[in-house]
Amino acid sequence: MLKIGITGGIGSGKSIVSEILRLYNIPVFDADTEAKKLNDRSPVIREKLIACFGKEVYDENGKLNRKRFAEIIFKNPDYLRKANSIIHPEVAKAFSLWAEQRNQYPIVAIEAALLFEADFQEYVDKVIAVYSPEALRIVRILSRDNTQESEVRKRMEGQLPEDDKRRRADFIVYNDPSHSLLQQISDIFARLCPPGAF
Incomplete structure (x- = not known):
């Protein structure tokens, strides 16, 4: 079984990546919900x-x-x-x-905003960091949550810097208008898995 970690800053799009994996019949453990x-x-x-x-x-x-x-x-x-x-x-x-x-599945994943901070990377084989520019993340969060920009920035400051996440991850998925999430995820798993596994 291949275990994948999915992480990224608030508003980066971790949940969207997790939903795409679920469409491929990959179970995803939501660490924040389970906590x-x-x-x-x-x-x-x-x-x-x-x-x-x-x-x-x-x-x-x-x-x-x-x-x-x-x-x-x-x-x-x-x-x-x-x-x-x-x-x-x-x-x-x-x-x-x-x-x-879930040992009947060849691949499972864990989505965790604090994956590195919690040392969850010790429990997975590979880590995918989801990255979005800060300005785009702020726009997403403000449209999603009933909050102020100052509060959003405070929450961002409480997480590991994006550069650190990208440096420590095995793969980076760029979630912005100029990149295809589906194509990036397909490319990652084509490299990780034997033909027919994904």
Whole structure:
């Protein structure tokens, strides 16, 4: 089984690339979505987050109070690192189990904005970085989310710089009007896979 990591900055188009892979019958594990589920359901994460940040990070229904949690961890880089050190290993375990359960597929993928920051590259064979120019990413996010440009830039600053992602990736997919996503993905998998596998 070939395991592929998909990463890129906010607004780069990771989800579009993931959807194209799904059209080719490649299962994709969405790390951000799964992390949210685990934050609510994992007793390991719950116990450690409460020990570090207090009971108020969970609401009366036993679900993570995301607003309160964000207020705590984004004010202090050390708190953010601590929270990630609790959550990311559990997401990695969930991905490994998920992949094992799909061993009938020749290729699986994980989409993760923080793939390198979380060391998820250790669990995959190849990494695809999705790249879009910053100005285009900002336009996309502003049209998608109800937010301000200053907030978008703050979120961008909290991620690994795009140049670092591109340098560390095995392949780069350019998501802008002058490049075809389908053609780029087809070319990548033609290089990675034997004929007929993709």
